[in-house]
Amino acid sequence: MQNTHEKLELFVKKCKEIGLKITPQRLAVYEVLLKSYNHPTVEEIYEEVKKMYPYVSLATVYRTLETLEKIGLVKRVCFWGNSARYDANTSEHHHLICEKCGRIEDIDLEQKLAIPENLQGFKTHSYSVNIYGLCSECQSNQQA
Amino acid sequence: MQNTHEKLELFVKKCKEIGLKITPQRLAVYEVLLKSYNHPTVEEIYEEVKKMYPYVSLATVYRTLETLEKIGLVKRVCFWGNSARYDANTSEHHHLICEKCGRIEDIDLEQKLAIPENLQGFKTHSYSVNIYGLCSECQSNQQA
DNA sequence: ATAGAAATGATAAATATTATTGAAAAGTTT
DNA sequence: AAACTTTTCAATAATATTTATCATTTCTAT
Structure with missing residues (x-):
């Protein structure tokens, strides 16, 4: 299990490889997800990110999560209820x-x-x- | 594996036990789900029920599915996409x-x-x- | 057949997600 | 560093999905 710091480095590396910019918002969304162990909804992630970046838009959180999923850093999980949840633990579990x-x-x-x-x-x-x-x-x- | 007829009888029995009314809409929703093997969305179930009861309301389908889940006759499944899907196969699978x-x-x-x-x-x-x-x-x- | 309870249909409201667009930021080339 | 290009951002609008409301109808037990 990597620690948060290593995971963030991997994030930076992956972004550079693919040509994605490393924006504060992307970092923030990913960090929030790394620190949470309860598979938060988009809304919950948004609320958390807003504490650091009060002007962030919900749409940005949606887009960022989509991007992170595309490059394989987070997984969208869906078990019950009506909203998608995300998980930064991509190892087999x-x-x-x-x-x-x-x-x-x-x-x-x-x-x-x-x-x-x-x-x-x-x-x-x-x-x-x-x-x-x-x-x-x-x-x-x-x-x- | 029970056949459709037996399952419908079980449905009637369960409803009577619990005190739920056996309405044509409820029967129709359950029948559609029994006959489908592709885990349809609510919208898909609605379209199918409408063929028999053109004036059925989407809200009724939602409500009925909730009821059917509560009494254990169907299961809500959620794998991908943004809409819930239902499954009438409640046996271990x-x-x-x-x-x-x-x-x-x-x-x-x-x-x-x-x-x-x-x-x-x-x-x-x-x-x-x-x-x-x-x-x-x-x-x-x-x-x- | 009738009364009472529960369910339905239509619609509005709430929630969740995606698309669009113009502006700002970052990267490149010179 | 300036001009130009590309990418990302936020805000808004639009769409999709689900739930709530309420008058009316239907079901069931008597």
């Missing part, structure tokens, strides 16, 4: 989802699935596991 | 997703994951696997 409150946590699974290269005509190349359940907070609330 | 065109197919996996009852404080109770790849059509198109 899975998700733990609370069915009550929607909290999403990353999880590493020891077990691996052996997925055939071909399935129903599909050429496969990756998989992800979503585990559903109740987070500790929601468990306590339910008892009350 | 997984999904095969084409990263190019977005096609989603159900798949049964022989392999099972042994998910611990407790993970990072979560009380787990189910999981689903998404396998990403390229469907046969998109493979052919790519070669051309």
Whole structure:
């Protein structure tokens, strides 16, 4: 697992390779995502970025996230609710989802699935596991 | 695997149990979903229902799907794009997703994951696997 | 058949996302 | 450093998706 600093360097490197400019807004969006471990929505990322750049536009956040996804630095995830969420953890990992409150946590699974290269005509190349359940907070609330 | 008729009977039974009215619209929405194997969006379901009930309202379709999900007859799935999709297959199964065109197919996996009852404080109770790849059509198109 | 509860349809409102456009910033060449 | 080109930005408008409201209709149990 790389630290934030290394990830930011990788970001700079990738941008230069592809010919994208390294703007403060792009850095800010990526940094917010690196520091968050709860798969924020675009709106949440926007609110966070605004603390540093009050004049940033929501549309810029959308565009930046799209760009970051295109160059493979973030992933768009979509589990429930009506808004897209983003994740800066692009390494192989899975998700733990609370069915009550929607909290999403990353999880590493020891077990691996052996997925055939071909399935129903599909050429496969990756998989992800979503585990559903109740987070500790929601468990306590339910008892009350 | 139950057939459509059995599933509809189950629907009627469940509604009566819970005290939900069995309206033609509800039956139609559920039937459309039972007959479709492509995880349609709300809009697509709406268009299909309209063929039988031209005056049905989109809001009714939304509401009905919410109700059907609440009583456990359909599942809302969300993989890509900005709109929710629904699935009437509530038995344990997984999904095969084409990263190019977005096609989603159900798949049964022989392999099972042994998910611990407790993970990072979560009380787990189910999981689903998404396998990403390229469907046969998109493979052919790519070669051309 | 009727009363009461619940569901529907039409529409408005809210939320989420994308496209457009002109201006500003950064990069290049000289 | 100035002129020119290219890229990005913010603001707005436009579109798409979902939910709420409310008068009217339909369903169900009696």
